[in-house]
Amino acid sequence: MDIYFKNLYKYKDLFFELVRKDIKLKYKNSILGVLWSMLNPLLMMVVLSLVFMEFFKNNIPNFPVYVLIGRLVYQYFSEATNFAMDSINVNSQLIRKVYVPKYFFPLSRVVSSLITTILTLVPLALTMVITGLPLRWINLMIVFPLFYLLVIVAGVGLLLSAITVFFNDMKHMYSIFLLLLMYMTPIFYPASIIPEKYLTLIKLNPIFPIVEMFRDFLMYNTMPDISAHLYLIMNMVIYGGIGLLVFYKTQDRFVYHL
Amino acid sequence: MSDIAIQVSNVTMKYRIASEKLDSLKNYFIKKIRKEIQYEEFHALKEVGFSVNKGDVFGIIGLNGAGKSTLLKIIAGVLKPTQGKVVTKGAIAPLIELGAGFNGELSGVENIYLNGLLMGYSKKFVKDKLEEIISFSELDKFIHTPLKNYSSGMKARLGFSIATVIQPEILIVDEVLSVGDFKFKEKSEKKIKSMIEDEGTTVLFVSHSLSQVERICKNALWLEHGCVKKIGKVEEIISEFKNNA
Numbered sequence: 013m014d015i016y017f018k019n020l021y022k023y024k025d026l027f028f029e030l031v032r033k034d035i036k037l038k039y040k041n042s043i044l045g046v047l048w049s050m051l052n053p054l055l056m057m058v059v060l061s062l063v064f065m066e067f068f069k070n071n072i073p074n075f076p077v078y079v080l081i082g083r084l085v086y087q088y089f090s091e092a093t094n095f096a097m098d099s100i101n102v103n104s105q106l107i108r109k110v111y112v113p114k115y116f117f118p119l120s121r122v123v124s125s126l127i128t129t130i131l132t133l134v135p136l137a138l139t140m141v142i143t144g145l146p147l148r149w150i151n152l153m154i155v156f157p158l159f160y161l162l163v164i165v166a167g168v169g170l171l172l173s174a175i176t177v178f179f180n181d182m183k184h185m186y187s188i189f190l191l192l193l194m195y196m197t198p199i200f201y202p203a204s205i206i207p208e209k210y211l212t213l214i215k216l217n218p219i220f221p222i223v224e225m226f227r228d229f230l231m232y233n234t235m236p237d238i239s240a241h242l243y244l245i246m247n248m249v250i251y252g253g254i255g256l257l258v259f260y261k262t263q264d265r266f267v268y269h270l
Numbered sequence: 271m272s273d274i275a276i277q278v279s280n281v282t283m284k285y286r287i288a289s290e291k292l293d294s295l296k297n298y299f300i301k302k303i304r305k306e307i308q309y310e311e312f313h314a315l316k317e318v319g320f321s322v323n324k325g326d327v328f329g330i331i332g333l334n335g336a337g338k339s340t341l342l343k344i345i346a347g348v349l350k351p352t353q354g355k356v357v358t359k360g361a362i363a364p365l366i367e368l369g370a371g372f373n374g375e376l377s378g379v380e381n382i383y384l385n386g387l388l389m390g391y392s393k394k395f396v397k398d399k400l401e402e403i404i405s406f407s408e409l410d411k412f413i414h415t416p417l418k419n420y421s422s423g424m425k426a427r428l429g430f431s432i433a434t435v436i437q438p439e440i441l442i443v444d445e446v447l448s449v450g451d452f453k454f455k456e457k458s459e460k461k462i463k464s465m466i467e468d469e470g471t472t473v474l475f476v477s478h479s480l481s482q483v484e485r486i487c488k489n490a491l492w493l494e495h496g497c498v499k500k501i502g503k504v505e506e507i508i509s510e511f512k513n514n515a
Contacts, residue, residue: 026387033384037375106371110388111347111362264350268285 019113027116034095034124049131053083057139064200072202074143077231080136082199084129085157085223089165090190092125096169097176097183104270114263118173122166140230150233157225160244164218167248167255174259177266197223218247274359275440275472276322276345281354283315283340283496314340315351315496322489324359324439325470329487329504331480331511336493338476342442345474360439360472363389374418378409378428381417385432399435406461407431408454427454434461437469444476462486480508 039045060079064070072078099117100107107114137147176182196217198206203224206214214220221240228236286309315337322328330338343349345356371388372381382403386396404413407427417425433441443462463486465471477483483490483504490507492499500507 022390023387025393026390029384029387029393033373033376033380037373040375106388107348109348110371112388267349 023113023116026112027120030116030120031124031127034121035127038124038128046128046131049128050135053080053087053132054135054139056083057135060200070200070202074145074231076139076143077136077145078227079200080139081226081230082197082223084132084136085161085219085226086194086197086199087132088125088129088161089168089193089219091129092122092165093168093172094186094190095121095125096165097172097186099169100173100177100266101180101270108267108270114266115170115259118169118259119166122162122169125165126162136230145231148233150235151230153229153235154226156241157222157229157244160248161219161222163248164222164251167251167253170255170259171251174262174266177269178262193217193219196220199223218244218251273324274321275324275326276328276359276474277357278321278341278345279319279355279357281315281318281341281344281351281356282313283337283344283349284352285312285314286310287312313496315344317354318493318496318498319354320491320498320501322472322474324472325466326489327466327473327475327487329483329490329507330474330476330493331478331483331490331507332493332499335495337496338493339444341493342444342474342476346442358440361390362440362442363433363436363438372417372425372429375416377416378404378413378420381428382432385429386436389433389436389438391436396436403428403431403435406435423451423454430454430458434458434465437465438471440472440474441465442474442476459486480512484508 035046039048042048044051057076057080060083061076064079065075096118099121100114103117106112140147172182172186196214197219203220221244225236225240225244228234318337318341330341332338340349344351345358346362347356371385373384376384379400382400383393383396386399387393404410407424407430409424409428412420412424417428420428441462462473466473466486473486475483475487487504489502490504491501492507492511500510
């Protein structure tokens, strides 16, 4: 075990460099560069608001902020896990030739996506102010759901990246799964329209309580129940644990399948 | 002894080769249930053991398929042996594949950083060596160009410069002294010689060019079909190898 920590320390600069590289390559050759991280959600919000406020006439108060929050959480989950899934395959050249702690590849992508997601908080704050939601100290509490989300995403990312090495079909299956997850999360519809009988099923989706907690802190200024925190911590342990375990158990065999 | 740089003890590498091709999942499961899949065991390495002293230049020779590359990969930590253990002391720079971590979209400088970090060095350390790497590679003019626009010779030069300027304790050289033009070849051979003589770098050297092995190495290991055939002074090993192979 000791050797893992020693290695982690030794290669820590590499980790940051990988994160930097991911962000850099993402916006390579685009004129606005990293600004897209802020512009993109804003434009998306305008489109969604137009469709759902004008055409569907929903009555969610402050829909632009509502949809931005939902999108932010879901987008981070889908982008980071998708990105992490490929990471071992993309770096196969390297893994076959030099020794590197392999979990760096999925995890660096999870972290780099987190950084672009945090940038999305800027347009979110802007939209809040414009739509008349004052910024308060309680808003800072979003670090809790953000942390839960990070660990869950890291676990899922590790798991997917390991599975994809052995089973390439995962990529295609996962895109369907993500679509399902999107509709299972109240991003642009209110949670209240979910029929009672599906509620327990839908609540299995860890993104759901995270989105709710974000909205509690940002829109409704309420403290969520301690049980909501406990539920998410439990999710964190399960997803993080499974991801780590599967990755750890399979990593020595990656090299034969790349 | 405390000045052993590489200790390879009893390393065995086993591969399983499926005896027939399985091309679909359905096929796989049916065969699996009927227990029709037969694996042949293939020993790439069989109970290989040797040690290399610090500062030694150690050659590994053998015919194609003798297990040389597998052995190097195990020492570099890329493969995990089925059995046995490898203990190494100090940083290893694998010249197995020059520039294994290169990314075509990044510039030369960025690739130097990335590669140095991949070998486990700190950012500060690479920064200190940056000038020297660039000047040794003779790529000053192109160092901010994306690597995808480099020629293969330029890439090899950059890779070689990174791996050697950074002064690893152990250098693994696998048929790479043939990179670049004759001038760079001369320069790189000289560089390796100076690393050995002045800096006490331990070198593992694999080559099919026996004259090169004889010129550079002190001791050598002869691998045959994954087994150690003989270890000893380079002249003896090579003359015997020539007679027998």
